Amino acid sequence: MSVLASAVMASAQDIDTTGIYSERYDSLGAAVLMQRQPGNKLSKYTQGRVETITAAGLCKMACCNLAESFENSASVTVGYSDAVTGARQIRLLGLSGVYTQMLDENRPVMRGLAAPFGLSYVPGQWLESIQIAKGVTSVINGVESITGQINMEHRKPTDEKPLFVNASVMSDSKADLNVASALQLNDTWSTVLLGHISGNNKEMDWNGDGFMDDPRNLQINLSNRWLYYSPSGMQIRIGVRLLRDWRRGGQLSSLQLPGQDIPLWQSNILNQSANGYVKIGVPLNEENSQNIAAVLDYNYYNMASEFGPKTTYDAGQHSGFANLLYQNEINESHKFTLGATALLDYYLEDFLRTVGSQYYDIDINGLNTSMSRYGIFGEYTFHLEDKLSIIAGLRGEWYSNRTGDDNPVSRFVTSPRLTLKYTPVEQIVFRANAGRGLRYACPLVDNIGVLSTSKTFVTPSGSSDISDRWVYGHTLEDAWTFGSNITFYFPLAASDEAYLSFDFFRTQFAEQSIVDYEYSAIPHQIAFYNLSDVADGRSFTNTYQADFSFEPVERFTVTLTGRYSDARVTTLGAGLRERPMTSRYKGVLNLQYSTNLNKWIFDFTSSVNGPCRVYDFMKDFKDSEGNLMYKDGLTPVYPLLYAQVTRRFKGFDIYAGGENLTNFRQENVILGETTQSPDFDASCVWGPLMGIKLYGGVRITIWETE
Amino acid sequence: MKKIFVSTIIAMMAMVCSENIATAAETQGQAAEISNVAQKKEMKNKKETKVLKLSANIHCKDCAKKIQENIGFEKGVVGLEVSVEERTATITYNPAKTDVVTLLAAMRKIGFPATIIEQ
Numbered sequence: 001m002s003v004l005a006s007a008v009m010a011s012a013q014d015i016d017t018t019g020i021y022s023e024r025y026d027s028l029g030a031a032v033l034m035q036r037q038p039g040n041k042l043s044k045y046t047q048g049r050v051e052t053i054t055a056a057g058l059c060k061m062a063c064c065n066l067a068e069s070f071e072n073s074a075s076v077t078v079g080y081s082d083a084v085t086g087a088r089q090i091r092l093l094g095l096s097g098v099y100t101q102m103l104d105e106n107r108p109v110m111r112g113l114a115a116p117f118g119l120s121y122v123p124g125q126w127l128e129s130i131q132i133a134k135g136v137t138s139v140i141n142g143v144e145s146i147t148g149q150i151n152m153e154h155r156k157p158t159d160e161k162p163l164f165v166n167a168s169v170m171s172d173s174k175a176d177l178n179v180a181s182a183l184q185l186n187d188t189w190s191t192v193l194l195g196h197i198s199g200n201n202k203e204m205d206w207n208g209d210g211f212m213d214d215p216r217n218l219q220i221n222l223s224n225r226w227l228y229y230s231p232s233g234m235q236i237r238i239g240v241r242l243l244r245d246w247r248r249g250g251q252l253s254s255l256q257l258p259g260q261d262i263p264l265w266q267s268n269i270l271n272q273s274a275n276g277y278v279k280i281g282v283p284l285n286e287e288n289s290q291n292i293a294a295v296l297d298y299n300y301y302n303m304a305s306e307f308g309p310k311t312t313y314d315a316g317q318h319s320g321f322a323n324l325l326y327q328n329e330i331n332e333s334h335k336f337t338l339g340a341t342a343l344l345d346y347y348l349e350d351f352l353r354t355v356g357s358q359y360y361d362i363d364i365n366g367l368n369t370s371m372s373r374y375g376i377f378g379e380y381t382f383h384l385e386d387k388l389s390i391i392a393g394l395r396g397e398w399y400s401n402r403t404g405d406d407n408p409v410s411r412f413v414t415s416p417r418l419t420l421k422y423t424p425v426e427q428i429v430f431r432a433n434a435g436r437g438l439r440y441a442c443p444l445v446d447n448i449g450v451l452s453t454s455k456t457f458v459t460p461s462g463s464s465d466i467s468d469r470w471v472y473g474h475t476l477e478d479a480w481t482f483g484s485n486i487t488f489y490f491p492l493a494a495s496d497e498a499y500l501s502f503d504f505f506r507t508q509f510a511e512q513s514i515v516d517y518e519y520s521a522i523p524h525q526i527a528f529y530n531l532s533d534v535a536d537g538r539s540f541t542n543t544y545q546a547d548f549s550f551e552p553v554e555r556f557t558v559t560l561t562g563r564y565s566d567a568r569v570t571t572l573g574a575g576l577r578e579r580p581m582t583s584r585y586k587g588v589l590n591l592q593y594s595t596n597l598n599k600w601i602f603d604f605t606s607s608v609n610g611p612c613r614v615y616d617f618m619k620d621f622k623d624s625e626g627n628l629m630y631k632d633g634l635t636p637v638y639p640l641l642y643a644q645v646t647r648r649f650k651g652f653d654i655y656a657g658g659e660n661l662t663n664f665r666q667e668n669v670i671l672g673e674t675t676q677s678p679d680f681d682a683s684c685v686w687g688p689l690m691g692i693k694l695y696g697g698v699r700i701t702i703w704e705t706e
Numbered sequence: 707m708k709k710i711f712v713s714t715i716i717a718m719m720a721m722v723c724s725e726n727i728a729t730a731a732e733t734q735g736q737a738a739e740i741s742n743v744a745q746k747k748e749m750k751n752k753k754e755t756k757v758l759k760l761s762a763n764i765h766c767k768d769c770a771k772k773i774q775e776n777i778g779f780e781k782g783v784v785g786l787e788v789s790v791e792e793r794t795a796t797i798t799y800n801p802a803k804t805d806v807v808t809l810l811a812a813m814r815k816i817g818f819p820a821t822i823i824e825q
Contacts, residue, residue, distance in 0.1 A: 160772055160817070597778045597786065650779030703776060705815050 040072050040559060040590070042487060042501055042547060047391055047421050048137055049431055049485040049503060051075055053130040060592065060603035061642055062168060062657065062695045064176045064198065066127070066152065067119035071642060072605055074545060074561035074588045075132055076150075078119075082449035082683040083669040084249035084267050084307075086215045087116045093134065093147040093505050094541040094565030094582055098446045099439070099479070101137075101145035104152050105237075106295075107277055108141060112345055113301045113317040116448040117271055121221060121243055123196040125166040125178040125699075128153045135483035135505050136417045136435035139377050139393035140325065140337060143415040146437030146479045147507055155180050157190035157227040160704035168697025172214060172690065173202040176697075184704075189228055196221040203252050206691055209670050211682070213690045215249030215267070233283040233291075243273040250308070251675065265308040265675035267452065273301045289329040297321040307451040308675065313444070315349040335381040341397070342374040345440070355454045355678060362457065369403045371440045371474060375412075391419040393435075401440065401474050411476070413438060432484040441513035443473040443528050449683030450515065454672065455526045460519065460533075460572060475530050478510040498550030509539040516571050517580070517684075518616045524678040527572065534570045541567040541579070559590040564610075578613045581686055585610035601646040603657075611635050612686050617679075623667065635686045638664045651703070656696040663691040755784055758797045758806055760820035762813060764790055769818070776816045780804060794823065 040057050043050045051073065058069055067088035070076040081087040090097035102110040102118065110118030133149040141149075155164070159182040166178040176198040184190040199218040206213055221243050228236040250266035277297040284290040299319045306312050325339040351364040375397030382390045395415045402408035417435030424430070444450070450457070483505035492498035512531040519527035531537040542565070549559040563586050567579035591604045611634035621629045644657030666687035672680035764770055770788040773795055778786045782803030787796045795818075797809055806825060813820045 159768070596784065599779075648779070650776065701775070703772060703816060706817055 041549070042499060043131075044429060044487070044489065044497075044499075046133075047389060047419050047431070048433055049134045049483070049501075051132040051134075053132070055128055058124050058127055058130070059646065059653075059655075059699070060601075060644055061605070062124075062170065062176075062644075062659065062697070064168065064170075064174070065120045065124055066122035066130075069124050069127070069130060071607070071640075072559075072588060072590050073132065074547075074563040074586045074607075075134060077583055077586055077609075080685045080689055081116060081447075082452035083685055083689055084211060084215065084452050084682050085116075085269060085448065086120065086217065086247060086249060087448055088119045089116070090119065090150075091582065092132075092150075093481075093507055093543045094567040094579070095147050095507060096446070098441075099146040099437070099477075099507070101142065101149045102152075103141060103149060105154065106141055106151060107279075107297050108144065108321060108343075109275075109299075111144075111299075111319060112347070112442055113303050113315055113445055114273065114299070115442075116445055117245065117269075121219070121245065121271075121273075122152060123176075123178050123194075123198075123221060125164075126154055126180065126194050126196065126223070128155055134485075134503065135433045136419075136437060136481050137433075138391070138419075139379055139395045139415065139417050139435075140339065141323070142341070142343070142373075143395055143417070143435070143437050144439040146439065146477075146481060147505075154223075154225065155182060155192055155194065157182055157192040157225055158184065159192065160184070161701055162704055163700070163702040165700045166697060168695055171692075171694040172200065172204050174198065174200040174214070188230055189226065191224065191226045194221075194223040194225070203254070205252055207665060207667075207669070209668075210251055210255055211670050212249050212252060215247040217245060217247035219243075219245040221245075233281075233288050235279075235281040237277075237279040239275075239277050241273070241275040243271070245269075245271045262676065263309040265680070267305065267307050269303065269305040271301070271303050273299065275299045291327050293323075293325045293327070295321070295323040303445075305451075308454070310355065310454075311353040311451055313349070313351050313353075313451060315347060315351075315445075317348075318344075318346045320344045333383050335383075337379045337381075338376070339378070340374075340376050341395075342372070344370065344372040346370045351444075353451075353457075355456055367404055369401075369474065370408075371399075371401050373397045373399045387423055389421045391417075393417045399438070399440070399476055401476070403474070413476075413478075427489045429487045429489075430484070431486075432482075434482040435480070437479050437481060439477050441473065441475045441477050443475075443513050443515055446513070447515045449685070450526050452682040453526065454676070454678050454680035455517075455524045456678070458519070458525050458527050460527050460529055473513065473528060475511060475513040477512050479507055479512070480510070481505060481507045492550045494551040494554045494556075495549075499547070501545075501547040503543070503545040503547075505543045507541050512539050512569075514539075514569065514571060518574060519572055523617060529572060531570070534572055537570040538576055539569040541565055555595070556593045557591070560588070562587045580613050580615050581684070583610050583612045583686075599648050601644075601648065603642075603644045603646075605642040607640045609638050609640065609687070611637055614686070615684060618671075618684060621668065629668065638662075638687055640664065640688065651701055653699040654697070655699070657694070659693045659695070660688050660690065661692055664688060665691050754801065755798050756801050756825065758799065758809060758822065759824035760795045760797065760810070760813060761793060761823050762795060762818040762820035764788060764793045764795065764818065766790065772816055773813070773818060777809070777812055780809065780812050783809075795820065 041052050043052055053069055057072060061071055062068060067078050070078050075092060077091040078088055081089050092100045098115055101108060131151045135148060137145050137149045161182050164180040169175045179195040182192040197220050200214060200216055203212045203216060223241040225239040247269050248266055251264040256264050279295045281291060281293040301317045304314045322342045323339060325337055327337045329335040347369040349364055349367045351362055353362040375395060377395040379391060379393035398410060398412050400408045400410040415436040415438060419433040422430045485503045487499055487501040489497045489499050509531055514529055514531060516527040519525055531539050545563040547561045551557050565584060567582045568576055569579050570576045586607060586609050588607045594601045613633055614630045614635055619630055619633045623629050639662050641661035642659050643661060644655055646653055646655040669685060669689060670682050671684055770790055773788050774786060777783060782800045783797055784800055785798030810820060
């Protein structure tokens with residue numbers, strides 16, 4: 001490849017699509033030393049509070065998929081939706097991951113049906129880095145980011161790595177294979193092929209409850225991304241992705257005895273998805289101070305599922321997204337972006353469910369629902385040298401929601417957002433942001449765990465007609481988030497820039513969809529309603545966090561973070577209470593040491609996970625010795641340990657490690673007398689489901705040579 | 707599976723030990739003549755290495771990474787610093803194990819033909 005092409009490709013890699021679409025603050029001018037890149041770091045140069053999980057961070061654990069990439073982070077907590085499906089969910093600022101906008105190189109992803117299992121469908125080894133932005137962010141990609149935004153940067157077509165292979169195996173028999181091939185075809189076109197196959201073929205039940213600890217599954221995931229970058233600065237990015245994942249969880253197949261009438265309670269889920277997108281960026285002048293960009297994205301997602309013998313949920317989702325932008329950087333101090341946007345989600349659902357009787361109490365067949373938003377937005381950025389920057393953004397959009405043959409429910413909503421960054425001296429950065437976030441709720445898929453129960457669904461303030469319930473269910477959730485952060489940078493021991501950072505964020509809902517496991521004195525019910533149905537209803541979370549990172553000696557990094565969350569919500573008949581199953585605090589200590597030239601790398605992460613309030617019906621649970629399991633209605637505090645050692649050679653690495661080395665496991669995950677009884681519930685998960693897991697793997701990289 | 711894991715860990719530990727043993731063997735003769743810790747450190751610092759500073763078309767962090775991931779694992783290389791700003795790679799090496807010609811060839815092989823600034 002020519003020198004010119006190399007330069008072009010490099011700049012193409014540094015600026016994703018257009019200047020509009022990314023904020024790159026890599027200090028390219030700085031000397032790059034042969035040092036271990038920190039796993040997680042707080043970016044100094046970003047406008048908002050952004051925590052970056054680097055490529056090194058993605059290699060310090062098994063990180064088979066995105067969900068497992070957050071174990072080093074106190075900001076993000078990862079848990080299971082239930083004990084059978086393997087669906088993972090994150091929590092940011094003490095709230096469900098559905099309030100965190102997921103972006104794939106600045107395209108919104110994992111929406112709707114794709115949300116419950118989406119974290120498992122991003123192979124960690126496909127990624128180059130992850131950015132976690134807390135609080136409200138830019139209005140350019142929409143305002144679905146209520147608690148924050150997680151952006152994933154994939155391996156680039158411009159990577160000079162014709163072949164990368166990663167293979168790993170875990171002690172629970174899960175195997176994982178990733179292949180990436182980046183090829184630069186000529187001076188302007190390059191492509192990257194990403195492949196992933198993983199599976200778990202054994203039914204393991206270490207806790208002896210008769211249920212698989214992790215579902216059997218087989219996932220095949222393929223992606224192909226193209227980049228066209230002309231010397232004039234024009235960029236085109238095209239991508240396609242195909243996914244198929246089958247998984248079976250629940251009771252062990254060996255429990256099915258010949259002639260037994262009662263079928264096993266198993267979940268069978270087949271998820272299939274196809275995605276295609278185009279991003280185009282065109283500079284309008286030579287210095288690229290003015291440019292236009294367009295993003296077009298289409299996604300199809302299909303979920304065919306059974307949850308036990310009496311619940312089936314089959315649904316398809318078509319989503320289209322378009323974003324058109326114009327950016328003008330008037331001078332070094334003033335910049336603005338204007339744009340128009342449209343997004344449509346179309347769902348077709350079949351849902352059959354019966355509990356406690358021979359008749360379906362939910363029988364939906366071919367119900368179609370469409371939810372759309374379209375409008376305009378603008379964002380103005382002011383810079384006063386390196387001291388002060390202010391970003392003010394505003395979106396005005398029509399939100400429309402239609403179910404079946406009903407008339408659409410539409411409204412126009414404006415969403416303002418403001419971000420401020422002040423750097424009085426180079427060693428101190430102060431940030432603040434505030435703004436509104438909006439999203440349509442999908443109560444069922446947002447809370448997929450409810451299907452792993454035999455409980456009755458009720459809508460206390462809605463119509464008894466199921467279609468109305470669904471209209472009622474797709475609430476436009478509305479929240480305001482305010483936050484601030486101060487970070488001090490200072491030399492300490494071997495660090496030139498150790499940092500100490502403090503955050504405070506508050507999210508307050510004006511409207512929220514509530515799924516209430518504690519509604520009414522009648523047991524075994526789950527109620528679906530809205531915050532606005534509750535007299536004086538309030539829902540808010542306050543989150544405090546401190547981060548400290550330094551190098552006591554060269555190549556040895558210590559990172560310590562702690563988070564405390566106070567999450568409360570008013571529920572029907574119960575008043576304002578602590579949000580259940582939400583951990584109050586989390587502390588993480590990460591140690592990493594590498595030998596000279598990174599030939600050996602040792603990573604160790606420990607975390608302490610604070611208590612959470614259990615549901616009222618769990619408060620009196622006793623263990624096998626007759627002791628209360630949840631004293632004061634709180635789960636126990638538990639530690640988690642992870643360790644990994646990596647040996648690096650020219651062109652390949654081998655690694656081995658262990659997860660959950662304290663072997664702590666939640667006891668009595670499956671609730672209820674039998675799978676047929678109305679108190680059956682496999683969704684009350686607050687801790688690890690699996691004990692110690694050991695793993696080993698290899699990464700092979702072939703670099704492009706002359 | 708656990709057996710495989712344990713075997714891998716043992717193998718890795720054995721590799722760490724074998725490196726240490728090799729290093730120890732190299733210095734055994736010298737160490738025997740030195741009676742105190744300070745003298746040992748002095749001897750270690752005097753272990754002969756050479757520095758080679760090269761200029762190449764290193765224009766981005768990915769270039770730097772490519773050099774780090776390849777040159778850093780060349781036989782005899784004991785230190786490496788890459789500067790995108792200066793477009794230089796500074797290699798510290800053991801002349802008993804490699805030489806300037808080999809290092810220049812290694813740079814050229816990964817797409818960075820270089821010129822010598824300092825050696």
